[in-house]
Amino acid sequence: MKQLDMFGLLKKDMQYIEEQLYASIEGDHEELGETSLHLLKAGGKRLRPVFVLLGGKFGQYDLNKLAHVAIPLELIHSASLVHDDVIDNAETRRGQLTVKSKWDNRVAMYTGDYLYAKALMMATKLKNPQIHQILSKAMVQMSIGEMEQIRDFFNTEQSVRNYLLRIRRKTALLIAISCQLGAIAADAEPRVCNLLYRYGYNVGMAFQIRDDLLDLRGTEKQLGKPPGSDMRQGNITLPVIYALQDPKMRGSVLAEISRIRSMKGEADVSQAVALVVSSPGIQKAEELADRYIAKALKALDLLPDQKVKKNLRDIAHFVTRRTY
Amino acid sequence: MKQLDMFGLLKKDMQYIEEQLYASIEGDHEELGETSLHLLKAGGKRLRPVFVLLGGKFGQYDLNKLAHVAIPLELIHSASLVHDDVIDNAETRRGQLTVKSKWDNRVAMYTGDYLYAKALMMATKLKNPQIHQILSKAMVQMSIGEMEQIRDFFNTEQSVRNYLLRIRRKTALLIAISCQLGAIAADAEPRVCNLLYRYGYNVGMAFQIRDDLLDLRGTEKQLGKPPGSDMRQGNITLPVIYALQDPKMRGSVLAEISRIRSMKGEADVSQAVALVVSSPGIQKAEELADRYIAKALKALDLLPDQKVKKNLRDIAHFVTRRTY
Numbered sequence: 159m160k161q162l163d164m165f166g167l168l169k170k171d172m173q174y175i176e177e178q179l180y181a182s183i184e185g186d187h188e189e190l191g192e193t194s195l196h197l198l199k200a201g202g203k204r205l206r207p208v209f210v211l212l213g214g215k216f217g218q219y220d221l222n223k224l225a226h227v228a229i230p231l232e233l234i235h236s237a238s239l240v241h242d243d244v245i246d247n248a249e250t251r252r253g254q255l256t257v258k259s260k261w262d263n264r265v266a267m268y269t270g271d272y273l274y275a276k277a278l279m280m281a282t283k284l285k286n287p288q289i290h291q292i293l294s295k296a297m298v299q300m301s302i303g304e305m306e307q308i309r310d311f312f313n314t315e316q317s318v319r320n321y322l323l324r325i326r327r328k329t330a331l332l333i334a335i336s337c338q339l340g341a342i343a344a345d346a347e348p349r350v351c352n353l354l355y356r357y358g359y360n361v362g363m364a365f366q367i368r369d370d371l372l373d374l375r376g377t378e379k380q381l382g383k384p385p386g387s388d389m390r391q392g393n394i395t396l397p398v399i400y401a402l403q404d405p406k407m408r409g410s411v412l413a414e415i416s417r418i419r420s421m422k423g424e425a426d427v428s429q430a431v432a433l434v435v436s437s438p439g440i441q442k443a444e445e446l447a448d449r450y451i452a453k454a455l456k457a458l459d460l461l462p463d464q465k466v467k468k469n470l471r472d473i474a475h476f477v478t479r480r481t482y
Numbered sequence: 483m484k485q486l487d488m489f490g491l492l493k494k495d496m497q498y499i500e501e502q503l504y505a506s507i508e509g510d511h512e513e514l515g516e517t518s519l520h521l522l523k524a525g526g527k528r529l530r531p532v533f534v535l536l537g538g539k540f541g542q543y544d545l546n547k548l549a550h551v552a553i554p555l556e557l558i559h560s561a562s563l564v565h566d567d568v569i570d571n572a573e574t575r576r577g578q579l580t581v582k583s584k585w586d587n588r589v590a591m592y593t594g595d596y597l598y599a600k601a602l603m604m605a606t607k608l609k610n611p612q613i614h615q616i617l618s619k620a621m622v623q624m625s626i627g628e629m630e631q632i633r634d635f636f637n638t639e640q641s642v643r644n645y646l647l648r649i650r651r652k653t654a655l656l657i658a659i660s661c662q663l664g665a666i667a668a669d670a671e672p673r674v675c676n677l678l679y680r681y682g683y684n685v686g687m688a689f690q691i692r693d694d695l696l697d698l699r700g701t702e703k704q705l706g707k708p709p710g711s712d713m714r715q716g717n718i719t720l721p722v723i724y725a726l727q728d729p730k731m732r733g734s735v736l737a738e739i740s741r742i743r744s745m746k747g748e749a750d751v752s753q754a755v756a757l758v759v760s761s762p763g764i765q766k767a768e769e770l771a772d773r774y775i776a777k778a779l780k781a782l783d784l785l786p787d788q789k790v791k792k793n794l795r796d797i798a799h800f801v802t803r804r805t806y
Contacts, residue, residue, distance in 0.1 A: 189629060302511045
């Protein structure tokens with residue numbers, strides 16, 4: 159799934175989506191077009207559009223209709239990233255300069271506003287109020303998740319439950335509705351749409367847990383940014399919460415976090431990363447991710463037989479092994 | 483129109499809207515509820531909801547339906563203000579601390595994201611795709627307008643046309659669709675909806691020109707902020723553009739703007755304000771505002787006879803005279 163390679167089935171359609179994605183932000187405003195294109199070209203796996211198309215295979219697959227859901231979802235995802243970068247003060251993302259660093263924070267804020275609005279505008283071309291409602295509800299939840307995240311920075315008292323709620327809003331929900339909306343746009347049965355939501359939700363949870371693990375264990379080359387950035391900015395992820403729960407490690411992890419906090423984003427985090435990596439938190443987080451994958455596969459089993467079930471299964475397995 | 487006094491007709495309904503406005507941001511998230519409430523309580527004239535209700539009088543007036551348009555429009559307006567305050571680095575608005583100053587820039591950004599999403603989510607409860615489309619299109623245009631505004635800061639070469647395009651996106655469009663969507667939500671005839679749009683657009687243009695004039699001529703008490711804030715932040719408004727076009731004044735206005743720019747938001751602008759106030763730019767801007775009001779009244783004449791035409795006429799006249 160480095161880009162779309164594993165989706166021979168979707169290759170042509172994903173190329174169309176990619177072209178339409180670029181086209182969607184052209185012609186409104188020169189500079190917003192540039193900033194948006196910069197953001198979109200930085201890439202990403204286009205996971206949300208892929209899920210939309212796969213969801214669409216469970217109904218009357220109509221690429222043009224599906225594009226009007228797939229592109230908004232990718233735009234919403236991108237808008238949330240560009241606002242995230244302002245908050246995280248991130249200079250690079252996926253190895254590329256961020257909008258806030260190539261331009262500035264104000265430009266990044268308005269680029270996000272533009273993309274959110276553009277996403278909805280595109281979705282409203284499908285005259286299906288249910289789709290509009292699902293999208294805007296998810297955006298509300300995402301903004302709540304963002305707020306929770308900045309409130310939980312450096313909060314060493316947060317629970318696993320806290321963390322799960324946060325990644326649910328931040329990541330899992332948008333992936334869940336990607337699968338669901340693909341099916342809805344293809345007029346699939348409600349039961350199928352709900353199962354796809356459940357599949358996507360669980361894959362999304364596992365995906366974010368993996369992402370947080372990768373930030374601790376990946377190399378700078380794999381990540382496109384230095385490892386340990388979550389710890390540096392105070393984002394307390396699942397392995398860290400587990401490490402804090404371990405009586406033998408708690409003291410030293412707390413000391414590291416407090417030192418990192420005092421350095422205001424400039425800390426060398428290699429020792430802190432090594433500490434967490436040596437803790438039981440890694441394995442516990444991996445196990446939880448695996449449990450979410452198992453739930454995703456169970457939802458998949460209940461779906462009607464379709465060739466794409468294999469693709470969805472492959473993605474779930476990919477998520478459990480991914481290194482980028 | 484200090485608040486809703488002039489609308490005896492709407493008083494009870496506007497109280498309902500006010501309650502529902504506060505209720506709309508309750509219960510999702512404690513802190514986002516607080517920041518949003520702070521923003522909404524800072525007040526404002528609720529001009530957009532008033533226009534929605536008045537527009538609704540041209541069809542089957544249903545307060546509950548109209549609320550699902552009126553509240554989103556006020557939320558979108560508020561979201562744009564809270565993002566504006568981040569850009570302008572504004573400490574106060576309408577005499578109250580801004581969200582970015584009471585909390586911080588990050589909180590202000592996410593409060594705006596939350597309110598934009600919440601607005602759309604509420605509007606999607608009306609299962610009318612046309613309404614969703616008009617709202618999201620306007621949000622796209624607004625974000626373009628915001629971007630134009632920061633690009634035009636301290637741009638002394640901008641044309642009147644530039645300025646008019648900017649305020650069209652920044653202000654007039656949202657007022658235009660407030661009138662239009664009220665009528666659409668009440669199932670009024672398309673011709674009526676279009677005329678209300680035209681009325682609202684022209685009133686909105688005049689409203690913003692007046693607002694920009696007030697910033698030069700109002701007192702701190704009237705404005706709730708020190709006069710000349712536009713000049714201080716580099717927002718070149720219509721009277722200033724006209725003053726720059728005057729060969730006798732151009733040199734001294736340019737010198738003042740360049741001095742203000744070098745002070746990075748800390749300049750004493752009283753001399754610059756006095757200079758523009760003494761220029762022919764004030765009267766020319768007033769004349770243009772009056773021309774927009776005349777166009778608004780003309781659109782009003784073409785609307786079917788309804789008691790509310792008097793209210794709409796009163797608002798148009800109020801805009802031409804307002805001092806707050």
